[in-house]
């Protein structure tokens with residue numbers, strides 16, 4: 001599989017995640033407009049991948065000239081919750097004074113460091129799972145997609161599955177379909193199938209029942225922004241999973257690079273939660289799923305309080321539990 005996002009011939013090249021699982025294709029993004037559109041459509045998505053997209057987007061703007069900082073802000077604002085997007089933009093702007101080639105070099109360096117950090121974070125998290133869950137082999141539950149397609153390569157929460165699968169320690173993965181955009185059934189299931197990992201797709205609403213039926217040993221989640229107190233913003237539905245896991249005394253492990261920690265967000269209350277269009281809920285490929293003009297509540301993320309999380313694991317290991 002190619003890198004989820006890359007730089008080639010003066011352009012950003014992505015695996016088009018809107019086309020999956022039906023078609024594996026790559027798209028070339030030559031302008032900031034094309035990149036912002038791809039981010040907003042989730043053709044490129046996932047916190048680490050968005051960090052790279054932010055940096056490489058600034059490279060596109062730098063080569064195009066004009067109002068580079070204005071274009072950079074457009075990129076950073078394309079999706080407000082994943083801190084890595086703005087962080088990648090900010091890092092790239094720091095190189096602007098050295099010219100477009102220096103911005104590209106920074107972006108390429110981020111591409112190279114992504115897999116190393118995510119392999120390390122998910123490796124530490126795999127050890128946490130093994131220490132926390134006595135049963136072998138393991139039955140894991142995944143929400144949304146935090147795999148190769150959410151990063152430049154490897155992945156975060158799903159990277160734990162790769163590590164454990166290499167050691168024949170995974171019995172199966174329950175994959176939340178993750179409405180409304182189905183990152184689980186479309187992307188995580190596609191990744192697991194490619195890797196030969198046994199899995200079953202389930203409705204998001206089946207997750208708590210699966211735990212009640214004793215089908216889950218550990219819940220794995222990625223993150224889009226981690227507040228200083230350890231609260232975690234992640235795909236909508238994560239908070240409910242954490243509540244159910246706590247009730248059933250099932251470990252709930254969050255995996256993310258340190259770059260997803262936002263110390264400027266004191267608590268989860270400080271994290272902006274992206275709300276997305278009604279159409280994502282009220283129609284599917286043009287077919288109505290709700291009455292015309294139905295009012296909706298469509299937050300793309302929620303916030304899980306630190307107290308419901310067994311461990312937040314980064315490339316540096318288990319983050320210290322926040323002081324109460």
Ligand SMILES: CSC[C@H]1O[C@H](OP(=O)(O)O)[C@H](O)[C@@H]1O
Nearest residue numbers: 045046047144146150222234235
């Ligand atoms: C490894 S970060 C993945 C993270 O990003 C996803 O959000 P989206 O699909 O909207 O980009 C989801 O929250 C995942 O946990």
